[in-house]
Amino acid sequence: MSVSRLSALMLIPGLLLANSAQALDIVFDYRFDRSGWFSEDSSAGLMRREVLQQAASVFSGFTDNLLAIDASAGNSWSVSFQHPSWSNWLEQVTVSNLLVPENSLVVFVGASSFSGSVLGAAGGGNVSAQGSQAFLDTVAGRGQAGALAAVPTDVAPWGGSIWFNSYQPWYIGLDDSGLAAGQPDLLTTATHEIAHLLGFGASAAWDALVQNGVFTGEYASAVYGSAVPVDGVAAHWAYGVEADNLMDPGTVPGKREYLSALDYAALRDIGWQVSAVPEPSTLSMLLLGLVGVFARWRRKQSQRF
Numbered sequence: 001m002s003v004s005r006l007s008a009l010m011l012i013p014g015l016l017l018a019n020s021a022q023a024l025d026i027v028f029d030y031r032f033d034r035s036g037w038f039s040e041d042s043s044a045g046l047m048r049r050e051v052l053q054q055a056a057s058v059f060s061g062f063t064d065n066l067l068a069i070d071a072s073a074g075n076s077w078s079v080s081f082q083h084p085s086w087s088n089w090l091e092q093v094t095v096s097n098l099l100v101p102e103n104s105l106v107v108f109v110g111a112s113s114f115s116g117s118v119l120g121a122a123g124g125g126n127v128s129a130q131g132s133q134a135f136l137d138t139v140a141g142r143g144q145a146g147a148l149a150a151v152p153t154d155v156a157p158w159g160g161s162i163w164f165n166s167y168q169p170w171y172i173g174l175d176d177s178g179l180a181a182g183q184p185d186l187l188t189t190a191t192h193e194i195a196h197l198l199g200f201g202a203s204a205a206w207d208a209l210v211q212n213g214v215f216t217g218e219y220a221s222a223v224y225g226s227a228v229p230v231d232g233v234a235a236h237w238a239y240g241v242e243a244d245n246l247m248d249p250g251t252v253p254g255k256r257e258y259l260s261a262l263d264y265a266a267l268r269d270i271g272w273q274v275s276a277v278p279e280p281s282t283l284s285m286l287l288l289g290l291v292g293v294f295a296r297w298r299r300k301q302s303q304r305f
């Protein structure tokens with residue numbers, strides 16, 4: 001990474017935050033980290049937590065007002081999702097009446113070892129709720145009217161889960177100067193997975209803008225010059241759309257990648273409010289692994305609500 005690009009990386013989140021009415025807060029929950037990959041008792045675990053916080057900060061310029069999901073007498077909800085430290089791919093866990101603070105997403109994280117090239121996976125699980133119509137609307141829409149529309153124009157996730165493949169030889173630094181050839185970068189993958197939890201390639205609002213293999217959102221189309229080709233499962237950009245997009249289907253080992261102007265524009269298209277849109281040349285943050293399959297799985301699950 002060049003020096004100029006690094007400074008842009010550090011600058012953008014703060015710039016966006018300064019103009020925000022409030023900042024989107026991503027709250028990591030480690031209760032299902034049963035392998036201790038994020039253990040506070042180890043320097044590596046602490047560093048991994050720091051890397052996650054850095055990835056979350058990329059999205060702090062999103063200014064949507066998200067209502068809290070707060071169960072009460074007569075109103076309850078639960079969500080079942082892939083265990084973030086799964087011992088088999090289908091292992092699920094259910095959490096009931098999770099408190100999701102306003103303007104926050106709760107993201108359960110963990111890791112387990114899988115001898116394959118997949119770096120990580122993210123999903124929003126299968127939500128169910130019972131109670132008043134107002135409560136049901138809050139769980140599904142969090143005050144974002146467009147998320148409740150027949151053809152959704154907005155997203156309002158509660159959060160989700162992210163699994164990291166501890167089999168991989170991760171680089172876990174904040175500064176990428178130690179990132180070696182062939183090494184996957186935790187910051188890059190974490191940012192990519194969070195973007196999926198925000199609905200990139202994995203929401204009804206995204207689906208509504210995908211037609212015939214292209215993403216038709218107006219902001220993304222303006223950045224790209226036309227509707228943007230997506231991959232075979234419409235969870236990412238197609239390979240080769242542009243170099244350096246974080247939301248490509250795969251990541252290049254030994255390279256840190258950042259949210260591109262195009263990635264950012266697509267998040268705007270699915271309803272995220274951004275107080276300032278970085279110039280394409282200065283965009284920062286993110287990216288990732290072979291997570292398309294799981295992203296699609298999440299879409300199917302989430303639509304059962």
Ligand SMILES: [Zn+2]
Binds near residue numbers: 249
């Ligand atoms: Zn992905």
